Amino acid sequence: MTAAIVGLGLIGGSFALDLKATSFYSKITGVDINHENIDVALRLGLIDKAQDLGSAVMNSQLIIIATPVDAALNVLSQIMTMVSDQIILDVGSTKVPIVNAVSGNPKRGRFVATHPIWGTEYKGPAAALQGKLRNHVTVICNSEESDPDALAFAEQMYDSIGMKRIYMGAVEHDLHAAYVSHISHVTSFALALSVLEKEKETNTIFQLAGAGFESTVRLAKSNPDMWTPILQQNRTNILDVLNEQINQLKIFKKLLESEEFGKIYILIQKANEIKKIFDK
Amino acid sequence: MTAAIVGLGLIGGSFALDLKATSFYSKITGVDINHENIDVALRLGLIDKAQDLGSAVMNSQLIIIATPVDAALNVLSQIMTMVSDQIILDVGSTKVPIVNAVSGNPKRGRFVATHPIWGTEYKGPAAALQGKLRNHVTVICNSEESDPDALAFAEQMYDSIGMKRIYMGAVEHDLHAAYVSHISHVTSFALALSVLEKEKETNTIFQLAGAGFESTVRLAKSNPDMWTPILQQNRTNILDVLNEQINQLKIFKKLLESEEFGKIYILIQKANEIKKIFDK
Numbered sequence: 001m002t003a004a005i006v007g008l009g010l011i012g013g014s015f016a017l018d019l020k021a022t023s024f025y026s027k028i029t030g031v032d033i034n035h036e037n038i039d040v041a042l043r044l045g046l047i048d049k050a051q052d053l054g055s056a057v058m059n060s061q062l063i064i065i066a067t068p069v070d071a072a073l074n075v076l077s078q079i080m081t082m083v084s085d086q087i088i089l090d091v092g093s094t095k096v097p098i099v100n101a102v103s104g105n106p107k108r109g110r111f112v113a114t115h116p117i118w119g120t121e122y123k124g125p126a127a128a129l130q131g132k133l134r135n136h137v138t139v140i141c142n143s144e145e146s147d148p149d150a151l152a153f154a155e156q157m158y159d160s161i162g163m164k165r166i167y168m169g170a171v172e173h174d175l176h177a178a179y180v181s182h183i184s185h186v187t188s189f190a191l192a193l194s195v196l197e198k199e200k201e202t203n204t205i206f207q208l209a210g211a212g213f214e215s216t217v218r219l220a221k222s223n224p225d226m227w228t229p230i231l232q233q234n235r236t237n238i239l240d241v242l243n244e245q246i247n248q249l250k251i252f253k254k255l256l257e258s259e260e261f262g263k264i265y266i267l268i269q270k271a272n273e274i275k276k277i278f279d280k
Numbered sequence: 281m282t283a284a285i286v287g288l289g290l291i292g293g294s295f296a297l298d299l300k301a302t303s304f305y306s307k308i309t310g311v312d313i314n315h316e317n318i319d320v321a322l323r324l325g326l327i328d329k330a331q332d333l334g335s336a337v338m339n340s341q342l343i344i345i346a347t348p349v350d351a352a353l354n355v356l357s358q359i360m361t362m363v364s365d366q367i368i369l370d371v372g373s374t375k376v377p378i379v380n381a382v383s384g385n386p387k388r389g390r391f392v393a394t395h396p397i398w399g400t401e402y403k404g405p406a407a408a409l410q411g412k413l414r415n416h417v418t419v420i421c422n423s424e425e426s427d428p429d430a431l432a433f434a435e436q437m438y439d440s441i442g443m444k445r446i447y448m449g450a451v452e453h454d455l456h457a458a459y460v461s462h463i464s465h466v467t468s469f470a471l472a473l474s475v476l477e478k479e480k481e482t483n484t485i486f487q488l489a490g491a492g493f494e495s496t497v498r499l500a501k502s503n504p505d506m507w508t509p510i511l512q513q514n515r516t517n518i519l520d521v522l523n524e525q526i527n528q529l530k531i532f533k534k535l536l537e538s539e540e541f542g543k544i545y546i547l548i549q550k551a552n553e554i555k556k557i558f559d560k
Contacts, residue, residue, distance in 0.1 A: 117488060117489075117490045118490060118491070119490065119491075119492065120491075136490075137487050137488065139488070166487055176479070176484050176485070176488050177488065179474075179475050179478060179479050179485070180475065180479070180485050180488045180489040180490070180493045181488070181489070181490055181492055181493055183471065183474070183475075184471065184492050184493045184495075184496040184497070185492065186529070186532055187467055187471055187496060187529070188496055188551075189528075189532070189547065189548055189551040190525060190528035190529045190531075190532060190551075191463065191464065191467055191525060191528075192551040192552075192553070192554040193528045193547065193550060193551050194459075194463070194521060194524040194525045194527075194528050195459050195460065195463075195521075195554070196550070196551075196553055196554060197524060197528075198459055198520075198521065198524060199456070199459050199460070204456050205456070205459070205460050205557050206557050206558070207417050207446055208397060208417065208419070208456050208457065208460045208461070209397075209460040209461070209557065209558075210397045210398060210399065210416075210460070210461055211398070211399075211400075212399065212401075212461055212464050212465065212498075212499050213460045213461055213464045214558060215464075215495040215496070215498055215499070216464040216467060216468055216495070216496050216499060217464070217554055218492075218495055218558075219492050219495070219496060220551040220552065220554045221552055221554060221555050221558075222548070222552075224545045224548035224549050224552070227548055228541050228544055228545045228548060229541075231536065231541070231544060232539070232541050232544075235536055235539070238536065239533065239536050239537065240478075241474060241475075241478065242529060242532065242533050242536070243533070244474040244477060244478060245470055245471060245474045245529060246526060246529050246530065246533065247474075248469075248470035248471075248473045248474050248477075249466070249467070249470045249522060249525060249526050249529070250526065251470075252466055252469070252470060252522065253519065253522050253523070253526065256511065256515050256518065256519050256522070257519065259512075259515070261508050261509075261511070261512050264508055264511060264512075265504045265508045267469060267473065268469055268502070268504035268507055268508060269504050270473060270476070271468075271469040271470075271472040271473050271476075271500040272472075272500065272501055272502075272504070273472070273476055274472040274475070274476065274497055274500045274501060275501050277485050277486050277489065278486070278489075278494060278498075278501075
């Protein structure tokens, strides 16, 4: 069986490696408008060959769209005009725009909207890692809009690479994703900009920065080609949580200004409740 | 040689373990007003015995103050009335208040103000870890105010546990610490509060939260007994950077509202420059 991966970045490359390891797929075909990505993916053995989108769709049973989420809309609508009974998956971080884009399309049933929750702050095929998707969650959205056989195929693929499936409506997904992923990136970008703005002595930052700083600012290294369209597509939800975040910081600011440290103590204790989410 | 550790938490406990491993110290004495901490520290073998502050000071060559930074001011002023030629170190995250508190004290020279840059989000002696301080930086502040033999002793101690020493004035230290450590905690507390406020379905957070969220929110688990006094003591610097952070978030908010995604792209690219600090 042949799988085509459209978009040979960190995520597409990591799927290529994991699919190869399952032995379900004898061939992985890569599609990318960036020739350097193709060269690297071939050289690293992530893919067996490169093709244009039309040939890849024609010759594959499974097509995985792993481009930035803006390009994914275009790629999917092109694929929809070519596809017969193949299965198409996307793996993007926003789900409402893509399910809306194909709603009512006669080939809608061949598409399964998914969001595997994994990534690193690095980009490109050279950043791809094998076996890292295992045990992470993948969200399958609006599964009732996919043909039963396409859905079953996608489920089997995720099972084969060891991901845990959960199901959710696209609207609900995008709301939660704003809270537990997208806002973390915005705060991390803002933190990096604050520090770079004020700390001209980068050597001092380097020497003094502990693991705490590194972990809160790590996401600020994330790829603008990937993240700008996510912020664009999930703009309304992200604005909601961004307002809440600014509001919480203003509460800290006010309490620091008025030196109400007893109240700050209580806020920190409340924030500590986030433990119950991760330590269970 | 005997070392006394005052404050048997994560940091005090980790110093106890590392000092023991050097074989310079045949005995580690623990001091803590919390009896449970003492019991745990004895049971886990972090300390050889527990004493009250007076006896511990009298019977030790080195005294390490590892309490929260508010308690450290009191503990140090008490020790100053008891000490003859012992060496006293503190390991707190703020340095201006403690060096000011002992400025002009006849025993000032016996004290060395330090800040080893290491920690985790966990607390108490059971969270202590051996060998983790190694290769991290410790900042020694206002070293010219310490007696040469006391300074040399402290330097040797840090060398023996494998920490790298850097030197800085206390004022400069507290400014930089606000940027590269304290603000990360405030943004992480605020992020946890935002998410807990909006996401009542904690199970959804747990399932959807990727490594990105976990790393930005990890510090929100930090101990309020430790962090409230740090925010209190470094209030002015933290307010400066907090204002800058709110400002940066408002820029993102405005650009999202006006849908200026080209400008957001440029901001993310600028934030990416934080790479040069960590990836060098």
